[in-house]
Amino acid sequence: MVSSVLKIALVYPELLGTYGDGGNGLVLAERVRRRGIAVELETVGINDQMPAASLYLLGGGEDGPQRLGADLLGRSSFASRVGDGSYVFAVCAGLQLLGTTFAVEGDDEYEGLGLVDARTSRGLRRSVGELVVRVDGRPLVGFENHGGVTTLGESLVPLGAVERGVGNDGVVDGFRTATIWASYAHGPLLAMNPWFADQILTTVLGEELEPLATVADRLYDERVATLT
Amino acid sequence: MLRPSLRHSVATGAVRAVNRLSRLLSLGSGTVIGGRVGLAIAPDLLKELARGRVVVLVSGTNGKTTTTAMIAAGWGGGVTTNATGSNMPEGHVAALAESRSSSVVLEVDEAWLGEVTRATKPRVVTLLNLSRDQLDRANEVRRIAERWRDVVASERETTYVANANDPLVVYAAELAREVEWCDVPTPWTTDAMSCPHCTQPLHFTVDSWWSECGFKKPDVLTSTLREQLTLGGQSYELHLGLPGEFNEVDAVMALTALCCLDVAVPDALATISALTTVAGRFSEVLWRGHHLRLLLAKNPAGFTAMLATLTTNDDDVWISINARLADGHDPSWLYDVPFEVLRGHRVYCFGDRRLDLAVRLDYARVAYVVVDDESPLPSSSGVVNLVANYTAFQEWREWSVPC
Numbered sequence: 001m002v003s004s005v006l007k008i009a010l011v012y013p014e015l016l017g018t019y020g021d022g023g024n025g026l027v028l029a030e031r032v033r034r035r036g037i038a039v040e041l042e043t044v045g046i047n048d049q050m051p052a053a054s055l056y057l058l059g060g061g062e063d064g065p066q067r068l069g070a071d072l073l074g075r076s077s078f079a080s081r082v083g084d085g086s087y088v089f090a091v092c093a094g095l096q097l098l099g100t101t102f103a104v105e106g107d108d109e110y111e112g113l114g115l116v117d118a119r120t121s122r123g124l125r126r127s128v129g130e131l132v133v134r135v136d137g138r139p140l141v142g143f144e145n146h147g148g149v150t151t152l153g154e155s156l157v158p159l160g161a162v163e164r165g166v167g168n169d170g171v172v173d174g175f176r177t178a179t180i181w182a183s184y185a186h187g188p189l190l191a192m193n194p195w196f197a198d199q200i201l202t203t204v205l206g207e208e209l210e211p212l213a214t215v216a217d218r219l220y221d222e223r224v225a226t227l228t
Numbered sequence: 229m230l231r232p233s234l235r236h237s238v239a240t241g242a243v244r245a246v247n248r249l250s251r252l253l254s255l256g257s258g259t260v261i262g263g264r265v266g267l268a269i270a271p272d273l274l275k276e277l278a279r280g281r282v283v284v285l286v287s288g289t290n291g292k293t294t295t296t297a298m299i300a301a302g303w304g305g306g307v308t309t310n311a312t313g314s315n316m317p318e319g320h321v322a323a324l325a326e327s328r329s330s331s332v333v334l335e336v337d338e339a340w341l342g343e344v345t346r347a348t349k350p351r352v353v354t355l356l357n358l359s360r361d362q363l364d365r366a367n368e369v370r371r372i373a374e375r376w377r378d379v380v381a382s383e384r385e386t387t388y389v390a391n392a393n394d395p396l397v398v399y400a401a402e403l404a405r406e407v408e409w410c411d412v413p414t415p416w417t418t419d420a421m422s423c424p425h426c427t428q429p430l431h432f433t434v435d436s437w438w439s440e441c442g443f444k445k446p447d448v449l450t451s452t453l454r455e456q457l458t459l460g461g462q463s464y465e466l467h468l469g470l471p472g473e474f475n476e477v478d479a480v481m482a483l484t485a486l487c488c489l490d491v492a493v494p495d496a497l498a499t500i501s502a503l504t505t506v507a508g509r510f511s512e513v514l515w516r517g518h519h520l521r522l523l524l525a526k527n528p529a530g531f532t533a534m535l536a537t538l539t540t541n542d543d544d545v546w547i548s549i550n551a552r553l554a555d556g557h558d559p560s561w562l563y564d565v566p567f568e569v570l571r572g573h574r575v576y577c578f579g580d581r582r583l584d585l586a587v588r589l590d591y592a593r594v595a596y597v598v599v600d601d602e603s604p605l606p607s608s609s610g611v612v613n614l615v616a617n618y619t620a621f622q623e624w625r626e627w628s629v630p631c
Contacts, residue, residue: 014421014429018360018368023563023588030591046421046429062368064427129557143558187560191587215590215598219583 005038006205009053011078012046015069016094019145021059023188024089027197027216028055035210050076055087055204058094060146060186063104066093070112073097079113087204088115088180091189092146095174095182096120102148116175116182117153123166131165131185132227133173139163140193141223142185150184159183164227191216192223239270240277243325263318266325274317277324278348281308284333284485285344287376288356288397289369290530291478292335294470295356297506298482299333302496303489308332313507316340317347338372342379345386353380354389354485356478358396359419360564361527362556369396369419376400389485392446395420395430395437408450410484411435412477416529418564451484453477460487464497469504474533508621512611513628519611520546522624526555526617528564535569538613544606545570545613548578548620549585555618562588570594576605579620 010017010025022043029041042051046068056078061069073079082088088098096102099118101109112120131144140160150168152158152175159174159181167173167184174183181200183189190197194216202209247262266273286296293313300307308327310319315337323334336344338358345353355376358369373396380388381403390401393414401407423430423439430439438444451459457466457480466476479500486496505511509524525534538545551559559581567575567589574595577585582598589596599605616624 014418017418017564019558020560020563023560023591026563026591030593062370064370064424065422068422068427068429143560145558187558188563188588191563191584191591214587215583215596216587219587222583 005040006032006055007040007042007051007053008055008057009042009044009051010057010059011044011050012069012072013043013059014046015065015072016059016061018060018062018065018092018186020187021057021091021094024059024091024190024197025057027188027190027194028057028089028201031194031197031212032201032205034212037205046072050078050081052081053086055089055200056082058088058090058097060092060094062093066097066102067104067110069093070097070102070110073113074111079115082115082179085179087200088182089190089200090180090182092144092184092186095184096146096148096150098180098182099150116177116180117156118150118175120148120150122147123149127166127184129165130227131167131173131183132163133160133165133167133183133185134163135160135196136199138195139224139228140183140185140189140196141220141227142183142189142192143187144184145186146184148184191219193220195220235270236273236276239266239273240325242266242269243273243322247322247326260314260318260322262325263314263321266321267318272347274321274324274344275347277321278332281324281330281332282489283348283350284352284354284489285336285341285348285350286333286354286356286485287336287338287341288354288391289338289359289361289527290533291356291474291481294475294506294509295354295478295482295485296333296335297503298479298500299354299485301499301503302482302486303331303333303491304495304499305329305331310334311507317344320344320348339375342375345379345383349383350386352387352389352485352488353383354481355391355397355401356481357391357394357414357416357529358400359416359527359529360561361529370424373397373400373424377403380404387488389450389481389488391481392449393437395439395443395445396424398446399424399443402446407446408484408488409446409448410481411449411452412480413453413473414477416532418528450487451480453480457483459483459493462493464493466497466501468501470506470510472533472537474530508625512631513625514631515624515628516605518605518608519631520614520624520628521611522621522628523613523615524618524621525615526621528561531565531615534615535566538570538573538615542572543610543612544574544576544608545615546576546578547585548614548616548624549581550579550617550620550623551581551584552619555620559584567592567594579616 032039102120158172243266306329310323392409426441
């Protein structure tokens with residue numbers, strides 16, 4: 001990235017933004033802005049060209065919208081831009097469609113973007129509830145609501161071990177590559193976990209960030225105390 | 229084994245007795261537990277109690293309680309209704325056991341509409357809107373639309389009064405034999421961005437919407453709300469005692485349903501216009517010396533509509549958020565509410581999830597105060613608007629006294 005403005009793109013929130021997932025974009029942009037770094041948060045609509053961005057955000061969606069989102073992403077420059085080094089933070093359906101296949105509407109398999117070696121099938125029942133994942137030694141706290149069971153290929157590293165809830169399969173949640181973070185914790189995961197938001201920003205910006213104390217620290221402590 | 233009719237009598241008596249006992253012991257409003265007992269004795273009790281009565285059902289994500297109250301008021305006479313908001317079969321059974329009136333209007337939880345429709349064989353079902361709400365309980369909005377569609381397709385004797393500007397409602401109601409479409413403002417379309425038939429993007433203009441597969445807003449509209457209400461070829465001015473466009477929409481849906489029952493519109497409109505509070509909503513109360521107006525908003529569409537009524541000045545606003553069973557355990561939806569419109573106000577954050585709210589407001593750059601138990605509160609001279617979600621709203625009603 002040579003631009004002096006950090007560009008974050010919120011992709012198809014009309015399709016992939018079922019439950020406050022757009023909050024992650026707001027949190028990231030605001031945490032950058034408050035440190036005096038120029039940032040632009042762009043919303044990519046379903047009729048828009050995929051813009052260049054340092055970081056793309058994918059949220060969750062219902063079956064039909066998820067299928068349309070996968071189709072539109074597949075026809076866009078998204079995959080090639082990620083291949084060229086842009087970062088991705090994805091939750092829920094966004095996680096599923098980055099993989100090779102996912103299941104929608106019954107047990108029909110649908111082709112994903114294939115950016116990672118992950119396959120999602122439909123679980124016997126929905127996974128709904130609080131999700132706690134141990135990431136780099138710290139609890140990541142969130143809420144999950146999905147019907148998928150995701151199996152990672154041998155070389156794909158999960159985001160962390162599940163301590164409460166289900167995540168991918170009851171054992172691990174999400175995945176992590178050099179440029180992608182993905183979790184089943186939907187909604188404003190980064191609002192509840194300010195340290196994780198900063199970890200993503202540090203990686204994307206390639207520089208250490210000044211500490212930023214906000215009321216989100218108090219929320220994180222409260223959620224960790226409640227859930228662990 | 230008891231004969232069916234005797235079993236129903238025993239069950240009905242049990243509903244009344246248990247509910248009376250529950251109220252006497254102050255265990256609750258006495259509508260759920262008695263209904264449960266009655267249904268345990270006679271599982272088909274709802275069907276039996278509804279037999280021979282004229283039943284109207286009201287369902288949708290937002291506006292159920294208000295629209296139900298409006299239909300009850302506009303219908304006139306003794307109308308049986310579940311005014312306590314218990315909108316699942318045990319609540320319906322309780323309401324029907326308590327009153328023998330032949331006119332019945334019930335609000336119905338979206339997920340229960342099929343079962344309640346099949347049991348009560350309603351004359352009219354009013355379908356208000358469908359949007360994201362408590363997804364941890366209801367899962368996906370479109371699944372509700374699919375279930376409604378199945379009900380509409382199978383219950384052919386019912387007239388459906390349905391919102392023509394909510395594509396998910398139109399998808400649910402389009403197979404009805406009799407449907408009265410209401411052309412009412414429906415600003416929240418975020419959950420209907422892709423076509424429920426072909427999944428391609430839906431196109432929206434100011435007063436229409438369509439999909440490339442041919443699915444579109446219905447052409448023949450029974451009622452239209454613009455500057456005025458047009459209903460059955462007549463025009464009416466709306467001057468409601470309840471504030472906000474969303475209450476006008478509920479009034480139009482209620483009046484359209486009443487038309488199906490041959491109720492005279494001018495009389496019904498006069499009664500509906502006189503309502504100033506419904507189940508405590510919009511009521512003014514006193515709490516520790518503060519004069520509050522209680523406002524209920526419990527999901528993104530409802531909150532967005534409610535905040536639009538608050539933005540005309542820079543007063544303090546109190547907001548109380550819980551995430552208990554009846555609210556949905558997941559407060560992620562706070563990020564689907566455009567709290568940015570409150571910039572210029574100062575928001576006092578109450579409730580179990582006041583920190584989640586505070587973080588949302590912080591990122592929205594709205595001034596906020598987290599109110600813990602011992603926090604001092606400023607004295608205010610005027611009425612303070614308190615917006616609360618479901619269980620928080622019930623708590624504030626209990627804690628405060630009516631003005």
